[in-house]
Amino acid sequence: MFCLQRLISNKKQRTHMILGTGAEAIVRKIGDKVEKERVAKQYRITPLDVNLRKSRTRREAKVLEKLETAGIAAPHLFAMDDKKMTIDMEFIDGQKLRDIIHENPEHYGRQIGETVAKLHTHHIIHADLTTSNMIIRNDQLVLIDFGLSFFSHKIEDKAVDIHLLYQALESTHHKDFLIIWDSFIASYKKNYEESNTVLQRFAIVQQRGRNKNK
Structure with missing residues (x-):
């Protein structure tokens, strides 16, 4: 979960926008990246x-590369530096699905199902599938924030996702x-x-999960 946006400037006077600060990382918008x-x-x-930060940085970069080759809408990877522990990627300019899903829940549920089907x-x-991590750009659903993502053939991991x-x-x-869930399930099954x-x-x-909560 990330905090409120704020603006800062670096020594070269380029405007930085801090998009979020989380437990693991700081995310900045620098220009159009x-x-x-x-x-x-x-x-x-x-x-x-x-070692942890290096392995997680490398893994996230590999996931972004795979997403692009697989034709799944996600930020384009520009660069990865496992010494500075940074990833440079495309800024996705659009609306968070969280804020607009109520406008057409069936349509967006279908888009989520199709996208998750492609992932799996x-x-x-992905390991953090929330509507805050889904951006609608030109009516296309774009996934963001792959910080927890990993590769797995296990049915259990996909079920937990x-x-x-x-x-x-x-x-x-x-x-x-x-409405969203029924549409998601139908689309996931289809794809x-x-x-x-x-x-x-x-x-x-x-x-x-229910048994644990009893």
Whole structure:
């Protein structure tokens, strides 16, 4: 979760906009690009901290590269520096789906289903599927924030990905939830061959969550 935007300037007087500061990174808009910097954590042993930030920076860059080759709408990767722990990527100019999904919940639910189906077809787990991480640009859904993403062929990982989406939609868009969810499921099934297997495991994941809450 990121904090409110603010503006700063660097030594060269180029305007920076801080898009967000999270637990792991600072995200800045510099010109028409976005720079994501993974910051050091004082509570971690230095060698461990460096290795973690380096591996996560490399992994996110690999995910962005794969998304582009797979034809999945996401920010274009310009550069990755695993010494500075930074990723430079395209700034996606559009509206957060969170703010407009109520205008056409069935349509947007269908777009989410198609996009997640493409992710899972290419064995990419987003791991933070919320409507705040979905931008609508020219009526196209563009996914952002792949900081937690990873590659996996496991049905369990894909089911958990959907479970997290379910929770996000239910809590944030309760009024339109059923319309969005039904549309998502229909689209996901239509566009992903292994959807039935994943959705069966999703039901098990949901049940585990309910049992924990009892």
